Structures are given as structure tokens and as C-alpha cells.
Amino acid sequence: MIVTLRNVWKTYGRDVVLERLNLEVRTGEFVTIVGASGCGKTTFLRMLLGEEAPSRGELLLEGAPMPAEPGPDRGVVFQKYSVFPHLNALDNVLVAEEFGRARFTGRLFGGVRRRARTKALEMLEAVGLTHALKKYPHELSGGMQQRLAIAQALMKNPKILLLDEPFGALDPGIRRDMHALILDLWRRRRLTIFMVTHDLKEGFYLGTRLLVFDKVRHDPQAPNAYGANITYDIPVGRIEPELLEEIRDQTGLPVAPEAGSGG
Amino acid sequence: MKRLINEHPPHTVGYLLGLLPFALLLLAYVAASAARLAENPDDPLLPSLGMMLETFWRLATEPSRRTGELVLWVDTAASLTRLALGVGISMLTGLVVGILAGLIPYSGRTLSPLITAVAMIPPLAVLPILFITFGVGELAKVVLIVFGIAPFIIRDVQQRVEELPTEQLIKAQTLGASTWLMVLRVVLPQVFPRLLDATRLALGAAWLFLIASEAIAATEGLGYRIFLVRRFLDMATILPYVVWITLLAFLFDLLLRLANRWLFPWYGGRRR
Numbered sequence: 001m002i003v004t005l006r007n008v009w010k011t012y013g014r015d016v017v018l019e020r021l022n023l024e025v026r027t028g029e030f031v032t033i034v035g036a037s038g039c040g041k042t043t044f045l046r047m048l049l050g051e052e053a054p055s056r057g058e059l060l061l062e063g064a065p066m067p068a069e070p071g072p073d074r075g076v077v078f079q080k081y082s083v084f085p086h087l088n089a090l091d092n093v094l095v096a097e098e099f100g101r102a103r104f105t106g107r108l109f110g111g112v113r114r115r116a117r118t119k120a121l122e123m124l125e126a127v128g129l130t131h132a133l134k135k136y137p138h139e140l141s142g143g144m145q146q147r148l149a150i151a152q153a154l155m156k157n158p159k160i161l162l163l164d165e166p167f168g169a170l171d172p173g174i175r176r177d178m179h180a181l182i183l184d185l186w187r188r189r190r191l192t193i194f195m196v197t198h199d200l201k202e203g204f205y206l207g208t209r210l211l212v213f214d215k216v217r218h219d220p221q222a223p224n225a226y227g228a229n230i231t232y233d234i235p236v237g238r239i240e241p242e243l244l245e246e247i248r249d250q251t252g253l254p255v256a257p258e259a260g261s262g263g
Numbered sequence: 264m265k266r267l268i269n270e271h272p273p274h275t276v277g278y279l280l281g282l283l284p285f286a287l288l289l290l291a292y293v294a295a296s297a298a299r300l301a302e303n304p305d306d307p308l309l310p311s312l313g314m315m316l317e318t319f320w321r322l323a324t325e326p327s328r329r330t331g332e333l334v335l336w337v338d339t340a341a342s343l344t345r346l347a348l349g350v351g352i353s354m355l356t357g358l359v360v361g362i363l364a365g366l367i368p369y370s371g372r373t374l375s376p377l378i379t380a381v382a383m384i385p386p387l388a389v390l391p392i393l394f395i396t397f398g399v400g401e402l403a404k405v406v407l408i409v410f411g412i413a414p415f416i417i418r419d420v421q422q423r424v425e426e427l428p429t430e431q432l433i434k435a436q437t438l439g440a441s442t443w444l445m446v447l448r449v450v451l452p453q454v455f456p457r458l459l460d461a462t463r464l465a466l467g468a469a470w471l472f473l474i475a476s477e478a479i480a481a482t483e484g485l486g487y488r489i490f491l492v493r494r495f496l497d498m499a500t501i502l503p504y505v506v507w508i509t510l511l512a513f514l515f516d517l518l519l520r521l522a523n524r525w526l527f528p529w530y531g532g533r534r535r
Contacts, residue, residue, distance in 0.1 A: 049433065070436035081428035084435075086452045086529050095448060099440040106440075106447045136529040149434075156438060 001063070002027045002159060002192050003048070008057035009227065010043055016227035017043050021057070023211075023230065030186055030193045032203035032236075035213030036251045039228040041196045044213070045164050048194060049074060062159065072100065075153030076162045079169055082149035083137045089148050090133040093120040096155035120155065127151045127181060143174035147181065154189065163195035167202070179206060200248060210234045212247055310499040319503035334488070335507075342473060342485040343511070345401060349408025350469050354462055356413045361420025362450055367442070371421075378421070382414035386472060390479070399480035404473065411472040412465040419461035423454050456523050456530040463519045470512055 001024050008021040018040040025031055035041050046052040047059060050069045059066045061073070070076070083092050097116035098108050108116050124130055127147040137145050146166055153161060163182075167175045183206065186193055197203050203210050212232035219225045232247060272280055296309035310318075322335040363370040364378060390407055397403040427450065435445045477486030485508055492500045523530060 072439035081430035096438040
């Protein structure tokens with residue numbers, strides 16, 4: 001088991017965001033997470049990142065407690081701001097090597113640098129950015145920026161890759177290309193992926209396993225008294241249209257939201 | 264006929280329009296000066312352009328009879344040294360303290376209230392304290408400039424650091440960066456252009472504090488000279504000096520702007 005949750009709760013003061021989460025995820029799974037806004041998807045991802053700690057319960061990474069801060073064993077791609085605006089594409093990827101190897105200067109030189117550069121170039125080729133090595137992020141399209149962010153994250157060979165609505169701001173055509181890319185990388189590099197999405201179809205199409213987050217208990221007098229839980233945990237492959245309808249009705253999610261509606 | 268807000272002047276006309284107020288002011292001055300000098304050729308208040316140019320030239324090229332120095336250059340060197348020291352120290356302080364306060368929660372909580380409080384103190388009010396503490400030499404003048412502009416620069420740098428998207432810092436951590444490496448490779452390079460911008464905006468204030476301190480206690484300097492010759496109503500020296508100071512200030516502003524564009528090509532684009 002790469003990730004284990006045992007009765008995990010997340011509360012802020014008296015507000016309960018997540019409650020009674022139990023989950024076991026195996027290496028190599030592609031877990032997609034859907035749910036209405038404010039149902040704790042992002043909080044869940046932040047717990048996996050180490051940005052937030054569970055208020056109760058156990059959250060384990062390979063059997064050990066999840067580290068309390070982000071680290072190189074968990075890669076991440078956000079919807080935006082994932083790349084460094086002051087570095088060109090090559091340096092954005094190369095910096096991952098430099099962070100790890102040059103503890104004081106943050107820069108590599110000579111042969112070590114050449115090898116790191118080769119590795120960075122291979123990674124950029126894998127995401128299809130060989131033609132834009134010297135471009136700064138503001139010169140790249142949204143899709144290309146996300147490709148760059150993925151290349152950056154993969155440089156560390158993370159145990160899990162966390163994607164927070166990574167394609168939410170992209171046009172539908174570009175989004176399809178990105179789906180193909182991420183599936184290809186997932187297969188070839190045997191990644192374990194957690195991906196939050198607004199798009200139910202995307203969730204079904206990409207994942208091997210779909211998690212739906214929703215509140216089961218409601219108190220109209222105190223809307224924050226109960227947290228969300230995993231209401232569906234479906235191995236993807238048996239998608240019946242009725243099930244899609246059912247989930248859509250429950251979460252109020254559009255099946256294919258308009259481009260750029262994420263947030 | 265389009266609405267007034269949609270009417271744009273053509274390129275050359277735009278330039279000419281920009282020059283127009285300057286030309287009008289100059290014309291008004293020349294006319295007033297000529298009228299006054301016609302009545303009394305020794306009138307010192309509105310010297311003619313020729314007289315000013317002559318005085319300026321003399322100060323720039325002829326050694327002073329009293330000290331044997333070229334007054335303009337001695338004044339300029341003295342003032343610019345003070346300005347450079349004051350602004351340089353403020354930039355360094357701004358960078359170090361701004362990053363400490365903006366990035367690291369512990370030092371932020373410690374420093375922020377102090378910075379806010381110090382920024383509230385009117386710098387000229389502490390000038391007497393500086394003169395008493397540091398004497399009337401160079402140090403007090405430099406410290407006044409630092410006191411006057413460093414809090415502004417610190418707060419600007421701090422704000423810029425706080426504006427950095429959390430996502431970037433999280434990403435850097437997932438790539439294995441330590442706090443030090445994040446400062447070095449993520450924060451510093453992104454704060455530098457903002458530091459130059461802040462310095463540019465602070466330069467006006469720096470000149471103000473420089474001239475104020477020179478006016479009170481100095482033996483040379485641009486501000487000192489203006490206030491010295493004021494006693495003789497020597498407008499033929501004061502006016503060219505003011506123009507000279509304005510020119511220098513304009514040049515520094517331009518240099519900082521160009522430096523930002525050359526050194527940080529990604530900066531302008533990011534703000535689209």
C-alpha cells in the first residue's frame with residue numbers, strides 16, 4: 001500500500017471538512033477525485049502534500065506517517081503558478097536537479113551539470129517541449145506551461161504525483177492532448193497519481209479508480225457541522241450511464257464543464 | 264467627430280504636445296527676466312539664461328578663488344557619494360529584512376510590527392537626533408537617507424515576497440529545495456526587479472533627505488551650495504543647480520528602468 005487512510009478527520013475549529021475517511025491505494029493506481037466545490041477535495045490533496053495534517057486518524061505513506069511538510073517524494077502540479085516565471089523552460093526543469101544536489105549554491109557546474117542537463121532534456125522531450133527550451137513561461141501557452149510543470153515534477157521520480165485540477169483552465173482540444181500525455185507518462189513510468197478534477201467525464205476517462213467526495217449528513221442549522229466523506233469508490237472500467245447520472249445528481253457536477261470554469 | 268477620450272494625437276504631435284508646457288514655461292521665464300533686467304541690469308532674482316549658463320560654466324571649469332577646487336564637481340561628488348551610500352545600504356537592508364519578514368514566519372512576526380512603527384516616524388524629525396548621535400559628518404547624512412527610505416523598500420520587498428504564489432514555494436519544496444535554496448533560486452531572483460522598482464520610487468525621497476541634511480550641516484554638496492548662496496539671492500547659481508539635480512535624478516531613474524528591462528526580461532511579460 002502506498003497510501004493508507006484510517007479514520008481520518010480534518011476539522012478547523014468546530015467546522016468539519018472531512019470525516020471518517022478510510023482508503024487504501026496501491027502503487028500504480030490512477031486515482032481521480034471528484035466532488036462539488038467546498039467538499040474537501042483540495043483539503044485532501046493538501047494533506048497528501050503535507051501542507052495540512054489530519055486532525056484525527058492515521059495518514060500513512062508506505063506504512064510510515066505522512067511527512068508534515070512537502071518533500072521530493074510527492075510531486076505536484078497545480079492549476080496555475082506551478083512553474084517559476086523567472087526561469088526558462090530548461091532551467092525550470094534543471095532547477096529540480098540543482099535543488100537536490102547543490103545544497104549550498106543551488107547551482108551545478110561542469111560534468112555534473114552536463115549530466116543533469118541531459119536528464120532535463122530527456123524529460124522535456126518526454127512531455128514534448130524540445131522546441132521551447134529557451135522560452136520563459138509567459139511565452140508559453142497554458143497547455144505548454146502544464147507540460148513544463150509535469151516535466152518538473154517528474155524529475156524527482158516522486159512516489160506519488162498529485163494533480164490539482166491541472167487541466168481545468170485549458171481549452172477542450174488542448175485538454176485532450178494533455179489527457180493522452182498524462183496517460184502515456186503514467187503507463188510508461190508506472191506512476192501513482194491522485195488527480196482532483198471538476199470534470200466527471202475526465203475523472204472516468206483517466207483514472208483506474210474514481211473517488212467521489214460528498215457530505216452524507218446535513219444539518220441545515222449548522223452547515224459546517226458535518227464533513228464530507230468518500231461516497232463512491234469505483235474501479236473505473238464498469239461505467240454505466242446510470243451510475244454517471246446518479247453521481248452527477250448527487251454532486252451537482254456537470255459532466256463536462258466549460259473550459260476555464262475550474263477554480 | 265469621435266468622443267474626446269477616443270481621440271489620440273499622432274506620434275510626432277504627441278511629442279510636440281509633451282514639449283509644449285516646457286517651452287511655454289521657458290518663454291514666460293525669459294520674458295519676465297528680460298522685463299526685470301531692463302529696469303535694473305543688476306537685479307539678481309530672475310537672471311537671464313546667458314547669465315545662468317555663464318555662472319554654471321564658471322562653477323564647472325574654473326577653480327574657486329577661495330579653495331582652488333572646481334565647485335560643481337566637488338559638490339556633485341560629495342552629494343552622489345552620500346546618495347549612493349544611503350541608497351545602497353537601504354537596498355541591501357531592504358532585501359535582507361524584506362525577505363526575512365516576508366518569507367519566514369518567525370522572523371516575520373518578530374520584525375513586521377517594528378518595521379511598521381519605524382516607517383511611521385517622520386525622518387526629518389529625527390534629524391537632530393542623528394546629528395547629535397553621529398556628529399555633523401557624513402555618517403549622519405547617510406543615516407538620514409537610510410532612515411528615510413529603507414522602511415519603504417523593506418515593506419515593498421516584503422510585500423512582493425508575500426505575493427509570491429504559495430504554489431511556487433510548495434512546488435520548490437516538492438523538488439527538494441531547502442529554505443536557503445528557495446531564497447537563493449526562487450525568492451531573490453523574483454524580488455530583484457521589484458527592488459529596483461522600489462528604489463526608483465524612493466530616489467525622490469532620498470534626494471529630499473540628502474538636500475535637507477546638507478542644508479543644515481555640510482561643507483560641500485549640491486544642497487549645501489544652494490542654501491549657501493541663498494543668502495546672496497544668487498539665483499544664477501541656484502537655478503542651474505536645481506536643473507542639474509533634476510537631470511541627475513532623471514538619469515538615475517532611467518538607468519534603473521533600463522537595468523530592469525535588460526536584466527530581467529521575464530519581468531514585464533509576467534505582469535501582462
